[in-house]
Amino acid sequence: MGGGLCGAPPPRPPLSPLSLLGAIAALGLRFLEHPSDARAAPGGSLRLRCRARGDEEPPELGWERDGAALDGDSDLAQVALPGGAWVATSQLRLSPVSASDSGRYRCWARLGGGARLLSREAHLELAGLPVFLEEPQDLELAVLAPFRLRCSARGPPEPVRLRWLRDGTPQNGLGDPLGQSPSTLWVPGLNRSSSFACEAHNERGVATSRSATVTVLAPAPRNLGLAAAGPRWLEVTWEPGDGFGDTGGDQECTVQLSPGDAAAVAAVADPADPASIADPAAVADPAAVAAVSRSVPVPPFSLRLAGLRPLSRYLARVACRDRRGRSAWSRWVPVATEEGAPEGPPRNVSAAWVGPGRARLRWGPPRDPLNGVLGGFRVGYGTPAHPEVILDVGLAQEASLDLGSLGPNVTLRVVSYTGGGGGPWSPPPLPPPPPAPLETQLVRPAAPAGVWWPALLALLALGALALLALLALAARRRHKETRYGAAFAPAVRFRVRSSYGRRSAQATLNRLGISPELKEKLRDVLVERHRVALGKTLGEGEFGSVVEGTLHQDSGVLRVAVKTMKLAICSRGELEDFLSEAACMKEFDHPNVMKLIGVCLQPWGRGSEGAPPAPIVLLPFMAHGDLHSFLLCARLGDPPTALTPRTLLGFMADIAAGMSYLSQRNFVHRDLAARNCMLDERLRVRVADFGLSKQVGGSQYYRQGRGAPVPVKWVALESLAERVYTTKSDVWSFGVTMWEIAAQGLTPYPGLENSEVFEFLRGGRRLGAPPQCPPHLYALMRRCWAADPRARPTFEELGGALGGLLRGLPPPPGAPAPPHE
Structure with missing residues (x-):
């Protein structure tokens, strides 16, 4: 027997697409006008239009591109017709049109939040002159030094073919392999300066890139080396290049220092370009790489550079100028300053007597900078009548001292030292009065017989007087409390217990x-x-x-x-x-x-x-709140507030300085983002939110052991894969934070869900450049997102690079002009 009235009803089959369209049509919804195919030039404007009719209520219209919902600049007009019908019209405005706007567009319509009816597809194709993605850049090279120039362009329409020009003369045909975009022109060397440009051809016409000037320099100086060094200075010497000074006239040389070692300069070179490896100056911007730059008349060919950091590694290079012009830069040479003494005394110095003639002295480490490796501490004690005794206690942070009979006027102090010497002594602490010496407690002179009872009577009299004074003071205080209590009745009176x-x-x-x-x-x-x-x-x-x-x-x-x-x-x-x-x-x-x-x-x-x-x-409490909210308010405010490049770069440099400080103390932040950086009353950024911070030991990494949530769009690739966090994973997060600042509060990876970010990154893709972001700043962000953590820069390098970019900006209006170097 089949299922009766008490049985479950049989399941209803789902509606097929044709049945769904029929159901929508039965509701009286249909398109009157579908969007049409269009073709536009990049930078122009375009409108797509669709119309729909609803028999009983006004239709709702929207747009999608390539199957994804589109929140573009569109408007909707709904007009009532006689008989209760409605007509709705929607126009999607695209201005200016960019390459990302090309694709398949559909208009959708629905009634009362029900099923959607899709229009026919309309194809938007861009067509115009080629647009350059990369153009050849100026270079300064030694005679016959090989180099590469790069150029790339795109349409639409495609294909785009490239032709290289040297001093206006074509170097290749459009059908050659060199004519495919992107294109790299390899030049084995020049003996005179020349200009290079790139032409991009498509069916719409020809576009020409900027003209790059390749300047041939005189031979570089040689044998650059370290002559002497101190904690805060270096002296370097070198020999001039061939032919330098033969023409007479004024001669000078410039020495540049960059923080780091050989790996730091190798990071700015291109491994695919032999010229960049042979001469890092060919690809490194001196203003961005150098932290110190000094010029000196020559001869003699030597220079003393002061104001440096103790126990720090640098890279040095030199270039010279005479009447013929400037020479090429020499190779980078590693140099280092010597260890210095600590700049501050030990902190939190305290002293206490622990017995007759014995005191315990405790202290904390000195404030940074140490200017070297902490070697230990020395303790000094003495009196005006006794010479000071100095004890070396190693790395311990407390000492028990046998002061003998020096008495209460003893002076105690502590100093820290490194291989560069001792720092300043701590201010003497103030110990409590010492207890009576043991001999005084045990050996007392015998009192004569019959004399003890007057002393006892005197002590009893003094005790009675003291007791009467305490009772009188307590009565006065109680009277005062009662009087104030009556004045403020019925308020509740209380006293805070100090303990x-x-x-x-x-x-x-x-x-x-x-x-x-x-x-x-x-x-x-x-x-x-x-x-x-x-x-x-x-x-x-x-x-x-x-x-x-x-x-x-x-x-x-x-x-x-x-x-x-x-x-x-x-x-x-x-x-x-x-x-x-x-x-x-x-x-x-x-x-x-x-x-x-x-x-x-x-x-x-x-x-x-x-x-x-x-x-x-x-x-x-921070007056201006978190950095992310500040950026959003500046961009979306009414009216918007324009933040200058100097302000944005200053935010980045502040964060790099704070993270450098934390990384030197082996702290891994794990949640660095604009939302976790605060702005004080001077708009100075302070790195905050240490809720996820971890102090790591000698292994220099922290492995997360619990399945806690992570800020996916800010977390490094290796942290997403293995839950391992290091200072280098903080560098990745700093790159994303730089992107947030340059984009003024936009959310990273727009259009991607958290679950899609890992596959996006594992495929080798990265965040695109923010709008109007300078190429050299975006290149610095990309270095932070290297797949190999060892290839990422340190926070010290990032701070130096950002400082160089800040110095390269024009001074604000009204500021004094920088001194000429």
Whole structure:
């Protein structure tokens, strides 16, 4: 028997496409006008149009390109007809037309949010003169030095053929392999300066590239080397090139220094170009590479360069100029400064007596810069009547001193030293008065018989007087409190217990079994939860939220930003790790790094007894908020605010300086993005949001062990694949942050979902250049996204390159002209 009334109804078959169109037509929806095929020139404007009719209600119209929804500049007009019908018209405006606009367009219509009816396809084809993607650039080369020039162009229409010109003379035919785009012209060398250009041909006509001047230079100086070095200076010598100075007249040479080593310069050379490897100056922009540039009249052929960083590696090169013109640059030569002494004394020096004649001295490491490798500490103690004794205690940060009978006037101090010498001594701490010497406590002169009872009576009288004074003081205070209490009744009166602030935090740490060493480090880090009042939410991120708050201190009320973490602390070990990192972050002291004010421990509440508390991070309140919101407001404001290239490059340079500081302390940020960089009242960027930071040890990497969410569009390729984070993965994130700044707040990888980013990157593709981004700045971003982390630049190199780009910008209006070098 079949299923009766009580059985489940048989499933209904799905509608076929023809049935779906029939159902839509039954509702009275149909197109009156379909979009038409079109052809446009790049940079022009175009409109696509469609019309639809609805018998009972106004149709809704939209557009798609190549099957994807299109949010373009379109308008919609709906007109009611007699009898209740409606006609809707939509026009899609494309202006200016670019290569990305070509494709298959459809218009869709629907009624009341129902199924969509698609129009016929319209094809948009671009046609115009070729557009250059890459043009030949100026070069300065030695005589007969080989070099390459590159040129590429595209249509539509295609194909595009290229012809190279040297001093106006064609170098190839359009049908030659050299005529295919992109094209690389290999020149074995020149003995005189020449100009090169590239012609691009298609059926619409001919476009000509810029003219590149290849200047043939005099022979480069040779035998550049280091003559002497100190902590902050270098002296280099060299020999002039052949024929230098034969024509007489003024002669000078310029020496340039670049931070780094040979690998840093190799990174700016092109491995596919033998000329760039033989002479890095052929492809490296001196203004971008050099951090120090000095010119000197010659002879003698030597120069002393001062103002350098101690214990730092540099690369040096030299070029000379006489009446014939400038010579080629010499090869890069590695040089290095010597180790220097620390610039600051040890910090947090404290002293305490631990017994008769014995004191314990404790201290922390000196502030940076150390200017070398820390060799250890020396402790000094003495009095005006006794010469100072100096002890070397190695790398220990405390010392127990046997001061003998030096007494309370002893002076204690500490100094750190490196291979370059000792730094400044610490200010002497103020120890408490020493206890009475042991001999005084044990050996007392015998009192004569019969004399002890008057002394006892005197002591009893003094004790009674002291007790009466305390009772009188207590009565006066009680009377004062009662009087003020009546004046403000029925208000509740209370007194804050001075011991509550520290005892509560210490009790929590004791309950969790935190080690004594860590508790000592947290003495200046932990802030009691009752001292923090929370206000409005300032922002939500992937890993937490930021709330405005106030911190009630003994010295007053401080406005703060309160960072709460979404990642749960599940064990005592994880809480210990977090608090250890917080103790380290408390020591951060850099103008481009957000300084940690403190950490609160927030109990979870009922039902969570025994669970570790949630950490809350307290940071300074920033007047201009996060960098991402600032960029968006500038671009989308009413009216928009124009941010100058100097301002945007300054933001990038600030972040590079802050990240360089963190990387030198072995901190991996793991969440570097514009949203996690804050702007203070001077529009100076400070790297913030250390909720994901990890301090790494000698291995210099951190492997994420839990399946926590990650900011996919900012994370390096190897971090997505293996959950491994290093300073080099932070460099990748910095490149994406540079892209955000140059694009003024646009979201990276527009059109891609998070799930698509990994395959996009694994296929060798990268973010495209932001609108109006200079090529050399985009090239710096691309270096940050190298698939091999070892090929990415360091934050020090990035800071130097960005500083060079800033110096290359014209000065702002009203600024004094830079001195002539």
